[in-house]
Amino acid sequence: MTKWHEWHKLLQLFLRSVCEDEKKTRGKREGEMAEIRITGGKHKGRRIAVSRDGRTRYTSAKVRQAVFDLVGDVAGLHVLDLFAGAGSFTVEALSRGAAAVTAVEKEARTAALLRANLRALALDKDCHVVNMDVRYAVPMLHKQEKRFDLIFADPPYEMGYVAASLELLETYPLCRNHAVLVFEHSKREGLGAATEEKHEAHTHRYGDAALTMLTCG
Numbered sequence: 001m002t003k004w005h006e007w008h009k010l011l012q013l014f015l016r017s018v019c020e021d022e023k024k025t026r027g028k029r030e031g032e033m034a035e036i037r038i039t040g041g042k043h044k045g046r047r048i049a050v051s052r053d054g055r056t057r058y059t060s061a062k063v064r065q066a067v068f069d070l071v072g073d074v075a076g077l078h079v080l081d082l083f084a085g086a087g088s089f090t091v092e093a094l095s096r097g098a099a100a101v102t103a104v105e106k107e108a109r110t111a112a113l114l115r116a117n118l119r120a121l122a123l124d125k126d127c128h129v130v131n132m133d134v135r136y137a138v139p140m141l142h143k144q145e146k147r148f149d150l151i152f153a154d155p156p157y158e159m160g161y162v163a164a165s166l167e168l169l170e171t172y173p174l175c176r177n178h179a180v181l182v183f184e185h186s187k188r189e190g191l192g193a194a195t196e197e198k199h200e201a202h203t204h205r206y207g208d209a210a211l212t213m214l215t216c217g
Contacts, residue, residue, distance in 0.1 A: 036088055039065045041095030048117040050086045051110065058085060059154055059184060063209050064092050067152065070204065070213055071180055074098045077149040080141075080174060082134050082165065087114040087127075089152050094123045101126065102146065106133040134165065142172035150180050151216075157186040162212075166191060175216040183212045 035047040039061050050058050059067075067089070068074065075097030081090045084103035093101050105111040111131040118124040130137050134155075151174060155161030162185045175181065183191070187210045191201060201214040 037061060038091060038095050040068060040092065041097060043091065043095040043121055046095075046121060048087060048091055048120070049113060050088070051113060059088050060206075060209070063184060063206050063211065064088060066204065066206055066211060067182055067184075068092070068096060070211065071150060071182065074150060078102075078147070078176075080104070080146075080148040080151040082138075082151065082153040083155045083161075084111075084114060084129075085154070086110055087117045089154065090114065090127060091117060091121065091123065093150070093152075094118075094126055095121075098150075099126070100128070102128045102130060102141065102148070104130045104132060104134055104137040106131065135168065138168050138174065139172045141174055146174060147176045148174055148179060149176050150182070151175065152182050152184075154184040158189050162189060163191055163195070166195070169216070173216070179216050181214050181216050185210055185212065 033049050033051060036050055036058060038044055038046050038048065074093055076099050079093045079098045079101045081087075081093070081101055081103040084090055084105040087103060090101045090103045103114060105114055108131055111129055115124065115129055118127050118129075130141075132140070151169070153162075153165050155165055162183050165183070169175075169181065187205050187208055190196065190203060190210065190212060191199070195201070196203065196212070199214040199216075201212050203210055203212045
């Protein structure tokens with residue numbers, strides 16, 4: 001074997017080793033977990049696990065606190081959490097005394113993490129996790145005659161989900177009388193001026209995020 005062949009073989013082995021290390025590092029990075037703190041209620045200060053997969057955005061503590069400042073006391077309310085993720089809003093609502101929460105999350109792994117977070121805080125008996133796309137979950141819940149006092153929706157930013165979700169909830173109503181509907185969205189999107197006027201919506205901005213609140217039912 002010539003020196004050139006020996007060098008070429010060593011180079012191939014080195015490149016293969018680099019690729020394998022990168023795969024291991026990427027897999028470890030994708031499997032990493034982070035924690036976020038609950039901001040209020042009986043579990044204030046406790047932490048829940050969230051994934052660092054780079055695909056999921058979680059509501060900041062400031063915005064979560066702002067939701068409850070705007071909504072007020074949720075004790076005894078029945079809550080619907082759409083695009084629930086790992087359950088930061090779900091857990092906050094239950095911690096603050098909500099009677100029950102229905103949490104809709106389509107990603108199976110994220111829904112499993114949500115269930116684990118609920119079990120860790122002994123809240124699983126008060127929450128029904130629906131592992132389903134919101135587009136199908138809302139009609140199903142409507143057909144089951146489920147109704148809620150508070151609906152929170154935190155869809156992916158700037159992908160048209162805010163207006164589409166409101167249209168879905170208008171087609172398949174889930175609100176009790178005088179229920180409150182809250183959307184978290186990017187400050188660069190919203191329901192549109194005409195829709196906000198029609199629903200007497202109020203929008204509050206928090207950095208890059210915004211909360212739009214309206215009554216329904």
